[in-house]
Amino acid sequence: MTDKSTFLTDRMLGALTRYLRFLGYDTKSADILSNGNSNEDTILLKIAKDEGRYLLTRDKELFMRGRSDSAVYIESDEVLSQIKQLFNSGLIDEEFFFGMQRCVVCNLKLRPATEKEVETASYAPKRKEFLHFMWCEKCKKLYWPGTHSLNMQKRLAKIFENQVHEKID
Ligand SMILES: [Zn+2]
Known part of the structure; x- marks a missing residue:
């Protein structure tokens, strides 16, 4: 790689x-x-x-x-x-x-959030089980697989489906 x-x-x-x-x-x-x-x-x-x-x-x-x-x-x-x-x-x-992987606002590499960071973020979803939280050290911003990232993923998946071996026309 x-x-x-x-x-x-x-x-x-x-x-x-x-x-x-x-x-x-x-x-x-x-x-x-x-x-x-x-x-x-x-x-x-x-x-x-x-x-x-x-x-x-x-x-x-x-x-x-x-x-x-x-x-x-x-x-x-x-x-x-x-x-x-x-x-x-x-x-x-x-x-x-x-x-x-990176903060979309400032480009810093995210790291896994600590329990305390998840606790103190008022905007974190109420149901936290099974969610994987990431943290931007600079913006003090919590990330998790939410609507926003799912939307981006869906749109990207459309581009990349069936494209593993062939380049896109
Ligand atoms: Zn950031």
Whole structure:
């Protein structure tokens, strides 16, 4: 098994960023930069290069500047098509493990939540038996297999069904 790809996404790719994190891919977003920096493209290119990340962008100009260094032009506006594109080009693979590996908000790797963290989260579901809780250290946020992640999984499963050996058309 090879190391998973790591990514840097531009500001137009918020949904894709959350999906990639959900799938466990280390994904930095341009949102970490302060707004309105006229050098933003240059900074993004530098981060991608320094950290060995694929730069994913909807911006043709940025793509042209970075294409010799692993910038990827994302063709569609629609997140599932974007995932498909990454899958077809081999940047993400079917070895992915569904869900709850990274915080979708901040990209930090989740760890199993302690009993106390589950207890103190007022928004945790009442019935806790059989649920597997994860915790983001930075956001102090509790994750569990709930509606949100199930929805994401269902949508992803549609893309990936029957695709174990064949790439998607
Ligand atoms: Zn977080």
